[in-house]
Amino acid sequence: MTPQAHGVITSFDPEVGLGEVDVDGVTLPFHCIAIADGSRNIEVGAEVTVSSTRRFGRVEASRISRRAG
Secondary structure, eight states: OOSSSEEEEEEEEETTTEEEEETEEEEEEEEEGTTTSOOOOOOOEEEEEEEEEEEETTEEEEEEEEEOE
């Protein structure tokens, strides 16, 4: 995956702050602190720009930003 890629939020549980984003068929988990605008909430189906990082021995989504549209 490139440093900045486009993806779609496929799941998000606001109660625990965990979700997943699909980037070119690869599912990356994320925690709400990875949402760049600081809101800690994002809608399922939202189109996003995302980077990836290695945390706790796995690849996770980071710097998640909603795409303008």
